[in-house]
Structures are given as structure tokens and as C-alpha cells.
Amino acid sequence: MGESNTCETVDAVGENVSAPKDDGKDPGSAHTFDDMGLSQSADADKQYITFTISEEEYATPILTVQEIRGWMATTPLPNTPAYVRGVTNLRGNIVPVFDLRARFRNELTEVTDRHVVIMATIRGRTIGLLVDSISDILTIETESIQPPPDSSMTVETQYLEGLVTAGKRMVALVNISKLFDKQVIGQL
Amino acid sequence: MMEDRFKQTYFEECEDRLLEAEEALNSLQSGSEDPELIDMVFRAVHSIKGGAAAFALEQIVDFTHHFETSLDYMRDGRLDVTRERIDLFLRAKDILDTLIADAKESEKSDPGLGRGILEALAALAATGGEGNDAPAADKTPGQEDLLSSPEGERTWSLVFRPHQDMLKTGNEPLFIIRALKTLGALQLTAETDEIPPFDELPPSQCRMSWRMVLKTMAPEEEIREIFEFVEDMCELKIALQDVPPGDMPERRRSQAVDKQDRPNRRKEDRELKDAMSTGSSSIRVELGRIDNMVNLVGEMVIAQSMLQEKVRRLTGEGGAEVIKSTEQLSRHMHDLQDSVMAVRAQKIKSVFTRMPRIIREASDMLGKDIRLTTFGEDTEVDKTVLENLVDPLTHMVRNAIDHGIETPEDREKIGKPLYGMLQLSARHKSGRIIIEVEDDGKGIDREAVMKKAVEQDLEKPDANLSDNEINNMLFRPGFSTSKEVTEVSGRGVGMDVVKRNITNMGGRISVQSTPGKGSRFSLSLPLTLAVMDGMVVAVGSQRFVLPTINTIESIQPSLDDISTISANCNVIKARGEYVRIMPLFDVFGVTDAITNPEEGLVVLAESDEGDRLAIMVDEVLGQQQVVIKSLETNYESVPGASAATILGDGEVALIIDVPGMIAMEPNIDLKTLVAQNRAKAGAVEIPGSGISEENPARQNAREDELVSQAEKNDG
């Protein structure tokens, strides 16, 4: 232990957001929320963590995020959609890992050491989301959220909660629980 | 009277004995240290006491009791020989002279005679016995009879499981059972599942057990008395059952006393006292904490096996020592795991006690009269197993009342007792728990089952099925024999659901039935859902775990042993029968696996029903205990896998669901695949011997080596 990829835990959201164990075979770098300027006094339920897939930026409430890990070995599962990369061992729990690029764009992520997995807890279940990188922590006021363009009720827009602008960037708020909702998946 | 004929002999003998005792005591008083002397005094007093009791000479019995005890302690060294004590014994002997002389003349002795001496003897006996080893006063026969006045017929449930070496003491179970029959009506169920094949049967060992229902006027002591010689050589449970279902289960339970550990009673008493003196012997712990502990220990076991794997590669002098230490650590770790699992273990009582109410409700609704008998309520099993057991067991009990046991009118017509008997039993067997639900109802109507199966298109009318196969149709999805819809168990459906629940837990269900006599449903479940023994196999770069309980053997097949019976289905002849081959690489879509069965292995697997499947893998990596992790906690069930586990290197492996896989259809013709691959590679014919032990990786390596060798030669 004690190498640079161990990281502190941040108790900003009332529970331990712990870092990956340094087990020597975890090539990914872990990120500390401290690095990203999250202050302890911030209004946690308005905070979002943003991540990128290709050029696009997405956000999800920070309260759903348990920890960020580097890519680790997954065990494939049979007869599953391509975006189910398999299951992995998160401190003794079997956690599925979903490839968000495959989910959004139907192309598999070619995993490198720079890719990260967001461990999120939704409705009591922990899932891993493979994304390109973590980019920011944003505080988003409800009023600033614009509804997604409802002109096209495509499958994609069903799991978008809205859009916000952060500086010059357009960030899409993702509802992760809807992302893997059987009904929504069934429409694919 | 008989007494009179022997009384004279007795008094004569007493005089001789008292003389002997006096001589011996005098020798001791004058300094002799011969240990035989005390023994002689003891035998004299002992003998006098025995006769006195036979002739109901109570004063002599009372007086000799402490006298004898003190002598007993002195001869076995618990009391030292001192002049004062011998003096006391001499004076006691004098009192005894008087008492016997009075008795001989049929005179009552002065009740106060020798009281001081008696008190001194009692105090001495207490010193020798350290306050808790003094023998209890012998009961006179009259007392016993008063205590055990009969109070009408009652029903008792008995479990009698002799230890294997009980026969060595000359105790014969047959005679014990015959003796029980003299007390009342006895209904016997033999447990024969521990009996080995005849040629392996050791004639000097008892391998049978019995469950019994005894209806008798006799009090519990009388039943227990029959087992008094064997109670520490068997597992014995005797419980009063004669309470209407649901009425005061607490009372019934409190009467079920397990006397299995009788020899340690004193020690336990002491422990109990210790525990009571500190207030309480148990504490309440939040379940979450225990689960956390279970998880942590599971993690440690995994980390430990990871460490062990690395340590095994160590060489040199230090290596062996480190290996030895880690092996020790590993043993402790598994002990720790067992202990932690034991914390989660609960008595099955908590499930059984729900049944009387269910029985009462169901029998009220159906106008049936049911008596419940339970066995083995103290059998322990993991809490999770217990929780998962409630629904299936409830359903089975309802089914037995609904479809098994007849109405009182029907029972009367065929000469059965008006009330139906339902038995619930639990016991441990080879690391599993066996639970049985038995009724004395009408049994499975196999003709009706067959007819229904044909109606529901589950079976052809001309199918020639064994009784067992027909019985097992009850577990088919959607199957129902019930002619009318009943409110109690719906449409009689549900045994398929019961079976699914049970198999999901790694359990098995089976049924035996005799028409007109009743049915017995047996469940066999793992004691814990947290760990199991598994065979780790490799398929390409992936690893899987096969539950050891489902595996029979692994075979290196030859292509000649394999035939194609229909499109995409191969069979292999194993142990005299044709078994379907299910290639794991195909089920799990592993692309880098061995596809030629000759280069891999097939593991012969068997489900609880005895259905077999040959599961093709690349190789077997080893056997190990694995921690079972649900896939459904964070994801969903995966066809072909019952759960997952974490291997020594921290990676996840799926645990194969053997019964689930038996239900799947193979989807690949291995023979064609082999032929295609050969054609594609334009490969040299591999000799069809099938005894190739090499896996392709190694073969490739050798080919590479050959190539590089060739290149070198070229260069």
C-alpha cells in the first residue's frame, strides 16, 4: 500500500466513498474527489459528477456514486447484450459492469488504463459504469435544468433527465436507473 | 413371603460382614496402610446396605448411605485416611451393630440413635464429594411408583439413532424396540440411508436409526427407562406430542429434552451455573453484524488461498517453513469460518412451530382431523436456508393435508384412525440437512397422475414409466392432480415451485409413496448457502466452478466414444449409459476454448433426480471450497449459472447450475466441428486413440518450439 493510486475517502455525502484497494493489479488510476474541488460543505444533492464518452459529457447525481475505479478484469456472462461487459469483484461483492459507450452508441469501448468504472448504487444495487474519464463535479440548481428536446421521443431521450450548460459545454443529465431498466432496454 | 426366606441369611451375613469390618478398621487404627482394608470395610457396608434396602430396613439404609459414600471416597483417595476418621468409622460400625440387632428382633430402633455420627459421616461424604459428587440417595421402589401414576394415553415422538458401536456393549436395538412395544402402540420408521452395501457392512456396527411414534399410558420415565443403558450410546429424543396442533407449542417443546450428552451433565451443570452467575449465557446480536463477519471471513479465506497460491511457488529452505505456516493458517481460517457460520445456525424449530397453525387452518377448512408429530426440532441449519425453507415447507404441509390425508369419513370407511398423522422430521446427514414430510393418507394415485400427464400432453399414453418417474411428475411445471380447485393449496399446482425453490438453494426433493398408506417427501439441503465444495474447471481463458455434490468423475473421451444422436446433440457412453454432452464453451460463448473433446475433458455430472450430463471443459484445475455469491444481489440470474464466487486471484467465476444445464438443449455437434476444424487447418490426422493428455496451448507451444527449432536448423 501507500502508492500514489491509493486515495483518501471523502465523507462529503454522509457515507464513505472509498478508493480502490491497491492490490497490485489494478492498472487504472483512482480519482479523489478532493482533487476535483468538492468541498465538504457543498449541498450534496445538487452535486453531479460528470463523465465523458468520446466528445460528449454526461452527469449523474453524486449521491449515487460510491467510488471510481480503474478498469479491472471482468468475467463475461453468456447471452447478454454487448454492453454487459461481465461481472467483477468489488470487495467481495459481485458487481456487473456496463459499457456506457456500447449502451449509447452500440460500439464497445476498447479498454485502456485511462478508462474508469463508476461504481454507482441505484435502488440498492451496485453497478459499474465503464466510461472514458471523469471530468468534473458540478453544482446544478434545479432551475437551470432544461428539459430534453421532446420533439423526438427516441429511446435515448427516455433516460435523459435534462440538459444543462456548464460554461461552453452542454452536459446531459443521465438517469442511470432508467438506463438499465428492462422496459427501456426491451425497446432497443 | 419371599423376604422372610432370605432375611435370616441376611442377618447371618451381616454379622460376618460387621466382624470383617471391625477387624479391618482396627488394623487401620493401629497404623496399617493396606489399601485393601478400606475396600473390605466398604464392601461390608455396601453389602449390608444392599440387603437392608431389599428388606425395606429404612433406618439401616439411611445410616449406611453416608457411611458407604465416605468409605468409597476414602478408598479412591478423595479422602485421606486419618486416625479421627477411622475412629468415626469404628463408632459408626457400632451403631450399625445395634441397628441390625434391633432389626433382627423386628424392633424399631430409637430414631435418634447415632444421629451425631450420621451427621459427621454426611459432612465427611460432602467433603470428599466436593459438594457436588455425592451420590443421590437411592430411590426405594415404592417412591418411584408413586411418582409415575399414569394419566391416560399420550403420544410421544422418539428419535433413536444408536452410535455405531452400541452393539459392542451387548445392547440390541431389536430388544429395545420390543420393550417399547410392551408399553403401547408403536409406529416405526427406519432410517436406512446410512447402511452401506451388504458386502461392506460391518457386522459389529449398528448403522440403522429409527423414528417412532408411541401411544402409551406409560409416563415419560418409563419410556426413558427402556433406553437407560444406551442413552449415552445413541442420539435419543423423546418428546410429548399429544397436544392438538397449535396448542401451546411452548409446553410441548419444553418437554422435549435431549439427553444425548448425559455423561457430561455435571460439567454442563457447572457451566450453566457459571453462566447464570454472570447473568446470562447468551447475547443478542444484530444480524447485520454477523453477516458482516461472515463476509469478512469469506474475504479472508479468499485472501488466504491467494497467499497460499503464491507461497506454494516459494523454493529454498525458508520456503518449506512458510508453506507449513500458511497451511496451519489455512486450517485455522476454515475453523474460524465454520465457527462464524455456526453463529448463523438456527434450530429448525422456528420453522416447525409455524406448522401447527397452518395445519389447524387447513384442516378446519377441509374438515379434516390432523395430528402433527415432529422430530429433530433442534437440528440446526443456516438462517438463510431456514428462511428459504418456510414457503416450500408450508406448501408441502398444505399439500399433504389437501391431497394426502383423507376426510375422517373416508378414513373410517377404510379402517384407518379418524385423524390423519403428519410427521415432520429433520436431521443432519453427511453435511446436509434432511427434512421429511410424511403423511398416512391415500398416497399418490399413480394412475390418476399418469392420466393427467397424458391429458396435459406431458407424457405419451403408452409411456412405460417406473413408479418413481410417475411420482416425480408432481414436480413438473403446471402439473395438477387435484380434481377440484381448493382454497388451501390453490389448484394443486405448486410442487414445481417448491422444487424450484429447493433446487435454487442447492437442494433436492424426492418423494416416496405407497397407495393407501401415505407419502413421504424428502428434502436434502446444504447446511449453509454461504460456502460449498466445488471443482474448478478451465474453459479457454475462463474458469468455472462445478458443485462437487453434482460431479461423479471426469473422463478423457475418445471421439469413438462419442456419437451424434440428433442434429447438434452428442452423447457419450459413461458408466454403462449414454449421456448428453454439454460443452461449456458453447453454453457460455467462450471463443478461446478447446473444441475437440479428445483434447479436453468431460465431467460426468448428476442432478438430484439422477439425471446425468457430461459437461465438456478444457481441464480440471482442482477442488476447493468456494464462497457463494449471488449474482442477483446486483444483477440478475444468469442461465446456466446458479451463483458466482471469487477465486484465489480475486477474479469472479460462475458456479454452474447443473440441474439448469440438464434442462438446456445442446446446440452444437462436436463431431462436425472437429471435422470442420481439421479440414480448415488441413491438419495432419490426429491419431484417434483419444488418449491425448495435452491441451492445445501446450501443443501449440510444442509446435512453436518445433518451428523455431526448424528455423534454427535452417539458419
Added chain:
Amino acid sequence: MPLKIITVDDSKTMRDMVSFTLKEAGYDVLTAEDGKDAVRVLEVNRVDVVITDLNMPNMNGIELIRAIRAMPTLKTVPVLMLTTEADEAKKTAGKEAGATGWIVKPFNPEKLISVIQRVAGG
């Protein structure tokens, strides 16, 4: 054929009482005065049940039980200890030596017969 029972006791009172009771119940009875005597009797007589006192000179009851269990023809013959002692240690020692059970003195004749039926079936 009635069961043949040997009663071993150094006390003549006891011997007589046991054998009287057994004969009344229709059994064949042999007697012996101590362990050594019993072994001699058993070497030439086949018996179905042994009833022995524990405190005896020469060879005591425990030693006798061990000797009986060591005799090939008597490995599983029911052996009952006759004792006035409610002493668990005594019973344990007897059972460890291979005794089948015990009869507490003073025995009541019915009880004696029922115990014999329980261990010997007849």
C-alpha cells in the same frame, strides 16, 4: 428353551435372591461367588445373560466384564451390573468395560425380569 443366566455375587443373600427370582420366572440359573469363579463357569457353560455384582474379592465386577468381552463367544452377551450405587462413575466404568446395563439394588423382581427382557429379548 429358557434363557440361561449366571448371577455373580460374593453375597450369598444376593445370589439366592437373584437366582430365586429368575427361577420363579422360568429361567435357568447358574451362580458364581466372584469374578474368577464366574470365568471358570463361563468357560464351560453357554449363557444368555450375565448379572454381576461389582464389589467382589478376587476378580471384581469390572474386571469380570473385561474378561467376558475378551472371550470370543461372549463378545455381545448382555452383561448387567448389580449395584446399589447411583454413582455415575461406577456405571461409566462398567460401561467402558463393556457392560450392557445395570440393575440397582434393591431390585424389584418385576424390574429385574423386565430388564432381562429388554436386553435379551426373552
